[in-house]
Amino acid sequence: MSNTISADEVGSIERPVPKPRPHTRPTDSIANPEWIYVDGSMVARAAATIHVSSVAARYGTSVFEGMCVYGGESGQSFVFRAKEHLTRLRQSLRIMEIDCDYSDADFMDAILRSVRENQIRGDAHVRLSVFVIGEGLSECRGPISLVCVAHPRPATPIDQRGSHINVSTWRRVDNSIMPMRIKAGANYQNSRFGTMEARRNGYDEAIFLTTAGKVSEGGHSCFAMVRNGVLITPPVTASILESVTRSTLLELAADDVDLRVQEREVDRSELYIADEAFFCGSRKEICPVLSVDRFPVGDGRVGPITRRLWDAYQAVIRGRNKTRAGWLTPVWQDSKP
Numbered sequence: 001m002s003n004t005i006s007a008d009e010v011g012s013i014e015r016p017v018p019k020p021r022p023h024t025r026p027t028d029s030i031a032n033p034e035w036i037y038v039d040g041s042m043v044a045r046a047a048a049t050i051h052v053s054s055v056a057a058r059y060g061t062s063v064f065e066g067m068c069v070y071g072g073e074s075g076q077s078f079v080f081r082a083k084e085h086l087t088r089l090r091q092s093l094r095i096m097e098i099d100c101d102y103s104d105a106d107f108m109d110a111i112l113r114s115v116r117e118n119q120i121r122g123d124a125h126v127r128l129s130v131f132v133i134g135e136g137l138s139e140c141r142g143p144i145s146l147v148c149v150a151h152p153r154p155a156t157p158i159d160q161r162g163s164h165i166n167v168s169t170w171r172r173v174d175n176s177i178m179p180m181r182i183k184a185g186a187n188y189q190n191s192r193f194g195t196m197e198a199r200r201n202g203y204d205e206a207i208f209l210t211t212a213g214k215v216s217e218g219g220h221s222c223f224a225m226v227r228n229g230v231l232i233t234p235p236v237t238a239s240i241l242e243s244v245t246r247s248t249l250l251e252l253a254a255d256d257v258d259l260r261v262q263e264r265e266v267d268r269s270e271l272y273i274a275d276e277a278f279f280c281g282s283r284k285e286i287c288p289v290l291s292v293d294r295f296p297v298g299d300g301r302v303g304p305i306t307r308r309l310w311d312a313y314q315a316v317i318r319g320r321n322k323t324r325a326g327w328l329t330p331v332w333q334d335s336k337p
């Protein structure tokens with residue numbers, strides 16, 4: 001009897017096809033507002049449009065910020081780290097060479113009006129975007145349209161935030177090609193490739209490697225892991241967005257949770273032996289990573305250090321940590337923080 005198997009037999013081996021993951025996750029859950037801020041006015045959702053011939057529509061020439069509003073225990077709501085988000089928006093505009101005459105006060109007015117005029121009293125995700133509405137080729141610098149959309153959304157407990165991820169076969173775009181450190185709409189086509197591949201193969205999310213093969217970030221969030229009690233995250237030179245949440249957590253980890261932190265290059269194989277891991281971002285807050293390429297992270301459940309960071313983050317965003325009150329901008333004038 002022969003020990004070899006024919007090509008026909010190989011072809012007939014049945015392999016289970018992993019089920020595609022649902023395309024929405026608990027942390028994606030957001031509702032549409034009735035009114036949207038466009039260039040100084042609140043307009044009905046259906047009227048908030050840009051032209052098909054704009055370079056924003058044709059080539060994806062836009063920059064944006066995603067930030068969160070949190071309902072505090074006092075009945076007041078707060079925009080979290082608005083100043084840092086506006087600083088990054090200015091950096092995105094500068095690097096993209098988009099002409100924008102709006103001041104930071106105008107940006108803040110757009111954010112607050114989009115929450116207030118939709119009467120959103122609880123949590124919300126707010127997207128402030130600058131679209132190049134000029135017509136022409138991709139080098140068109142303006143005019144622009146300033147748009148702000150506030151989506152109400154429920155809070156999601158840490159135990160419902162876990163995800164199973166894979167290492168994407170798509171690499172993160174290198175800074176010598178396009179700058180991923182800024183928040184430009186077009187950058188998210190790279191995220192799309194990774195996420196589509198992940199979902200097709202039965203994972204929730206993807207993590208990208210840099211073109212040099214080091215760990216970069218997720219499609220819509222930064223990455224951190226815990227090894228031997230140390231919180232480790234790739235550096236800002238690893239083709240990542242310069243994330244507000246990442247720097248918030250690095251500060252909280254060192255000051256409030258008493259952890260050692262390291263910003264350093266991370267190898268792919270470290271993902272398979274990490275004790276804990278999570279994605280972080282304004283919209284995602286902290287989302288524990290439960291497995292990578294089917295290797296369980298730790299014991300496959302939310303780890304203790306991730307929980308401590310989550311608690312520290314909650315104390316800050318809900319206004320309970322008074323030493324960080326400077327990170328919160330009140331939404332309503334009728335009550336005090």
Ligand code: PMP
Pocket residue numbers: 066191217218219220221222240241242243244245246280281282283
């Ligand atoms: N990386 C990418 C690609 C993102 O889209 C986001 C979400 N803005 C993040 C990281 C996290 O950034 P931030 O904490 O500033 O929201």
